[in-house]
Structures are given as structure tokens and as C-alpha cells.
Amino acid sequence: MSVAGIETGTAPHAGGAPAVRAAAVGAAVRSAGRRSYRWVSPVAVVLVWQAASGSGLLPARLLAAPSQIAATALDLVRSGTLPTAIAVSLERVLLGFAAGAAAGIVLALVAGLSRAGENAVDPIMQMLRALPFFGLIPLFILWFGIGETPKVLLVALAVSFPLYLNTFSGIRGVDAKLAELARTLRLGRAALVRHIVLPGALPQTLVGLRQSLGVAWLALIVAEQINADAGLGYMINDAREFLRTDVIVVGLLVYSALGLLTDALVRLLERRALGWRREFLSR
Numbered sequence: 529m530s531v532a533g534i535e536t537g538t539a540p541h542a543g544g545a546p547a548v549r550a551a552a553v554g555a556a557v558r559s560a561g562r563r564s565y566r567w568v569s570p571v572a573v574v575l576v577w578q579a580a581s582g583s584g585l586l587p588a589r590l591l592a593a594p595s596q597i598a599a600t601a602l603d604l605v606r607s608g609t610l611p612t613a614i615a616v617s618l619e620r621v622l623l624g625f626a627a628g629a630a631a632g633i634v635l636a637l638v639a640g641l642s643r644a645g646e647n648a649v650d651p652i653m654q655m656l657r658a659l660p661f662f663g664l665i666p667l668f669i670l671w672f673g674i675g676e677t678p679k680v681l682l683v684a685l686a687v688s689f690p691l692y693l694n695t696f697s698g699i700r701g702v703d704a705k706l707a708e709l710a711r712t713l714r715l716g717r718a719a720l721v722r723h724i725v726l727p728g729a730l731p732q733t734l735v736g737l738r739q740s741l742g743v744a745w746l747a748l749i750v751a752e753q754i755n756a757d758a759g760l761g762y763m764i765n766d767a768r769e770f771l772r773t774d775v776i777v778v779g780l781l782v783y784s785a786l787g788l789l790t791d792a793l794v795r796l797l798e799r800r801a802l803g804w805r806r807e808f809l810s811r
Contacts, residue, residue: 623683629740683747
């Protein structure tokens with residue numbers, strides 16, 4: 529009987545395994561099908577765009593055809609022009625982002641951890657946040673010349689505001705009960721900031737990080753108007769002089785692709801850093 533019991537107990541499991549695998553495969557196929565639907569409208573736009581260009585309804589002087597843009601991108605890659613421009617622009621963004629992120633987070637800590645710090649820092653940050661970038665370009669040229677410094681500083685300035693605002697909001701949004709717990713445990717100021725304030729503000733800071741990366745690429749387009757002799761902005765401006773809409777679109781597409789790539793990296797960091805939150809919510 530025990531043997532029969534084992535056989536009858538294991539038979540459904542053995543017979544159910546293929547069914548489970550089939551169900552998993554079916555679910556994966558359906559999920560892939562749903563994701564593929566998202567590509568329908570972009571592909572349709574490209575096809576209509578190509579048809580309009582081929583029929584002459586959309587002149588090349590206004591907007592090059594997708595096939596021409598793809599051929600131009602390939603030529604720019606083969607000649608080394610596009611990789612060089614990307615490398616120069618990436619360097620400017622990384623330097624500006626590092627400086628702006630550090631400044632934004634430090635200032636948010638100063639303003640968020642005390643009323644005196646808020647009164648000293650927040651009014652200045654709010655006034656600077658309202659200044660237009662194009663209005664700052666002449667001053668930056670007078671102060672820092674026409675080299676790399678004003679370009680990097682414009683990116684840094686743009687990056688600092690989203691990180692400052694979100695980190696400040698995250699610090700002020702930390703649950704007051706956690707602060708009471710810290711006082712009960714007699715945690716010092718440094719331990720309070722390290723173990724309670726910073727982890728509590730981290731989700732909001734990561735939101736600011738994603739926003740600031742998007743702003744960094746927008747600021748770079750403006751910054752590379754300052755007498756640039758290399759980079760994606762220079763390539764686009766040079767193409768504008770010769771009415772090369774294909775080169776302009778290639779540059780804009782590269783900006784978009786780099787923005788998506790950096791956003792994906794931050795989202796990966798967010799999943800790693802906030803894995804504890806998903807585990808907590810799943811309980």
C-alpha cells in the first residue's frame with residue numbers, strides 16, 4: 529500500500545510538470561505579445577514618414593527620410609564623427625552631473641536638517657531655480673570664458689535643482705516616529721542622519737536623480753551653444769548651417785538614446801537600493 533501510495537502521490541506531480549511549464553511558456557508569450565503592441569504606433573509613424581518623404585509630400589530640406597537618416601548615421605559612425613561627438617558630450621554631462629548632484633544633495637541636507645539651514649539655503653535655491661538658462665550664458669562667458677568650464681557649470685546648475693528639491697522633500701517627509709525612536713535609542717546626530725534620515729529620504733532622492741539626468745541632457749544642448757568645437761551640440765549646429773536635417777535628427781536621436789540609457793541605469797540602481805521595500809510590501 530505504501531508503494532501504491534507513493535506512486536499515486538507522485539503521479540499527479542510528474543504529470544503536472546509539463547502543464548506548469550506549458551502555462552509558464554504561454555504566459556511569457558502573451559507578455560511578449562503585449563509588449564510588442566507598444567511598437568505598433570512608432571513603426572507606423574516611421575512608415576508614414578518614409579512614404580511622405582518618398583512621395584515628395586515632405587521635402588528633405590524640412591525633414592530627411594528615415595532611410596536617409598539611417599544612412600547618415602552609419603556614415604557618421606564609420607568616419608568616427610559620431611563616436612567622438614558622443615564621447616565629448618558624455619564627458620561634459622558626467623562632470624556637470626557629478627558636481628551638480630554633490631552640491632544639490634549637500635545643500636538639501638543643510639536645509640532639511642535644520643530651520644536655520646533652510647532659511648539660509650532655500651531662498652537662494654528658489655531664486656536661482658527661476659533663472660532662465662539662456663540668460664545665464666552671457667554672464668558665464670564673461671566669468672569663465674568660452675572653454676569647457678561654463679558648459680560644465682550650466683549642466684551642474686541644472687542638475688542641482690531636482691536633486692535638491694526631492695532630497696529636501698524626502699528629508700522633511702521622514703516619519704517623526706522614527707525620530708522619536710532614535711531619541712529613545714539615544715542615537716547621536718550623525719547616527720540619526722545615517723540610519724534614519726538618509727534611508728528615509730532615499731526613494732525621493734532617486735526620483736530626483738532620474739529627473740536630474742533628464743535635465744542634464746537638456747542643459748547640455750543649451751551649454752553646447754557656447755562656442756563649442758566638438759560634441760553633439762556642435763555637430764547639430766554645424767549641420768544647421770548647411771541645412772542637413774538628417775544630421776540634426778541623428779544628433780537628437782542620440783541625445784534621446786543616451787537619456788534613456790542613463791534613466792535605465794538609475795532605475796536599476798533604484799531596484800537594487802530599494803529591494804527591501806518590495807519585500808516589505810509583499811508581506
